[in-house]
Amino acid sequence: MIPVSVVIITKNEAEILGECIAAAKLITDDIVIIDNYSTDATVNIAAAEGCRVYQRVWDGYGNNKNKGIELAKYDWILSLDADEIADLELALALHSLKLDDPAMVYDIKFNSYFGKKLIRYGSWGRDHHIRLFNRTRVKWSQANVHETLLLPDQTNMQRLDGAIHHYSVKDRKECNSKALYYARLSAEKYLTAGKKAGMINLYISPIFSFVKSYLVFGGFLDGKEGLIIAKITYKNKWLKYHYLSRLEKSSRKKQFIKPNLAVEY
Template identity: 60%
Template sequence: MATVSVVIITKNEAEMLNRSLAMLRQISDDIIVIDNDSTDDTLTVAASNGCRIYPKNWDGYGANKNKGIQLAKHDWILSIDADEIPDAELLNTIALLQLDDNKTVYDIPFRSYYGSKLIRFGTWGRDHHIRLFNRIHVKWTEPPVHETLLLPKKSTVKKLTGHLHHYSVSNAKEHEAKTLLYSRLSAIKYLQSGKKAGVVKLYIAPLFHFVKIYVILLGFLDGKEGWNIAKMAFKNTWLKYHYLNKALHQHHPQSTYQHELPVMAYKFNADARVE
């Protein structure tokens, strides 16, 4: 068995987590669950699968992932989200890794789903992320949303075979709720970094993202789901700059938005997910 710890942040993902843990136990003897007040059977599922469970206050996606990394038994970390499931090919690939260079990071291909439909085109059809790394050199950034990994300057990126299967949204209702949440969190992130919302960002950027996803990257071939993905990309881009512009013009202090983070974060999982 590879000396890898798995870190998962959770909020009401019992069914998906049960499927994922059945696979992950094949490669790890140390699975850490950082839970954000789940009210379903998430904690029962995690406990029955031998996970180490830590109910934590919500401090943001990156911050809670870093909490899990610090609690891990092993230095090599496989970081996944609760709506992602590894396939057998990916697990076999990880099990055979030597993991002898702690500055090497591993990029994993994704297969993304809209409900039960596999999305083959657009940005979702080309998704991949670095998710396997050594915590000695790597950690997550901690913005309100869209956390990224801080990599060492001389890191080597290697691509793995197999996939993480990402069940991103169950339906259009959840997709819209997620879009609204992320656009607000993005506005907070931009406010913190001193970003501005000009005419180009408000009106040109949303249209560009729609055309790129739906036309250039052939999102229309995914049918109504491809249309919804492109439409929500347009909406997300416009809304995040709209919220930012509104905050800047109304002179809202940063703290006005900061106090909303624990309430907004992951809220859509409890309120909008319909299985």
């Protein structure tokens, strides 16, 4: 095995977690699970597979991933979600690395699935992320959603062979549900960051996102799934700024509420 710890965050992931862990065991002898008090068999599955399991309260995606990083055995971290499975080619690529430069981070291609169908085109077909890094230099941002890695200056990046297979959604219903959930979280994040809704973000940006995913990136080549994904991309973009607009209005109303100036004698 190589000196890499795999860190996985979970919440009721019993259905797919076993496959994720099985693939991770081809890479390392240290798999850390940060579980948000699952009510299904997630914890039992992870423990039975020899993972180190820690149940922690939910403090956002970035914060909970950082909790796992701190508990890892090794400084090199491969960060995974429970619905992500490293393929054999990626495992072999990882075993060939020297891992002697903490300033290096490794970018990995993602193969995303809609149900059992591999999505080859559109925005999903171009997906890749930095997921292997050294914790002495790199941590996750503390964002509740769409967390990013905080990369210091003089960081070098290398693309690895192989891929992580992301079983993102089972069907259209789940895709819609996730779009709604992430849109709400994104709106809260944007409000905190001082980002404004605006006419362009509300009406032009969603259309542009649909055109880019379905036409420019060739999403139409994925058939009906490509169309569904492009529509959900449009919906998610619009919902983010729709919710942000509502939060902005609510925030402005609170600012106009006069404080209670009554004085007791």
